[in-house]
Amino acid sequence: MMRALSLLSLLLSWSSIIFALELHGYVQWNDLCPSYEALASAKVLLDAGKMSGRVTRNGNFSIPDVPPGTYILSVLSHDYSFDHVRIDVSRSEPQPEVRPHIFGTPLLTTTSFSLPYPILLIPRHKNRYFSPRESFNLLGMFQSPMMMIMVLTGVMMLAMPYIMKNMDPETLDGLKGQVKAASKQNSIQSGDPGGLSALLAAEETKASTPVVKSNTGSSTLQQRKGGKGNKRR
Structure with a gap:
């Protein structure tokens, strides 16, 4: 029994190797990303790195030995963002089926719209990691x-x-x-129930009390002058 199970698993692994395909595709240059120098080093991934292939200088890429199954193809690039693509590899079909895929949606949801093969990848957005500093805005202040x-x-x-x-x-x-x-x-x-009321009462008393000017200084000065005159006499 154990030998039969091991033989069956070996046959399944061989069958997957026999029916494995090599995926081909290319990156189409545009105004956003005009050349390989602008793209720099980039990798094409299946299922977030389960299998991968590098983008060559002419924009082509290939992923060898892809067994039958359903995969999500994405591009790992530092400066540019690409669309995600669904790849269905079947034993009965010589070429894989390529469909658009929205990141985050389950694989059970399929669409009848198909994309051409070899796989075409187009740069959509340029990644920005730093936002410019805002200038002084008086109106905004x-x-x-x-x-x-x-x-x-x-x-x-x-x-x-x-x-x-x-x-x-x-x-x-x-x-x-x-x-x-x-x-x-x-x-x-x-x-402090009495402190503030007392302070207000004191302020009102000061405001209501008239200011009386004292004439003590002038009378004292006259007495001093009169005393000096008497001495001279």
């Missing part, structure tokens, strides 16, 4: 939400004295009451 808040705050601070002058006395008194209530609430929440 003022479009920032933080900058807009700062500008509006500055405008309100500058316009507040003019707004206070043009307000009605009743409205102004109501606003002062709201400010006092808010400051008292904040002081209570911060743990």
Whole structure:
């Protein structure tokens, strides 16, 4: 029994070698990638490296000894991106079937649209690994939400004295009451219920107390002058 199984596996491996195909294809140069020098070193992979072949200087490539099965062909290139291609190798067909493939879709989903053989690969995009540094944009700076808040705050601070002058006395008194209530609430929440109210009361007392100029300095100076005159006499 063991000999029969080993013989069967050997026959299957031989049959896969006998029916193995050599895939051929080429890279078509375009304005994006005009020559081999622009493409540099590139490899054509089956199933992400299960089998591979290199692109020659004239753009041709080949992958030998491909057994029957379904594969995804891709190009490993540093600077350029290529489309993925589905390859179906069958024992009953002398040539493989080539179909387009979208990366990430399962192999069970097939399409009736076929591509020509030998396999044609065209560079689609050039890879960019670095983005250019953005230049200074004054308009973009003022479009920032933080900058807009700062500008509006500055405008309100500058316009507040003019707004206070043009307000009605009743409205102004109501606003002062709201400010006092808010400051008292904040002081209570911060743990200093009497500190801020006392400070406001002191400021109001200073503002309401009239300033009295003292004449002590002038009277003292006159007395000194009078004393000097008496001594001279």
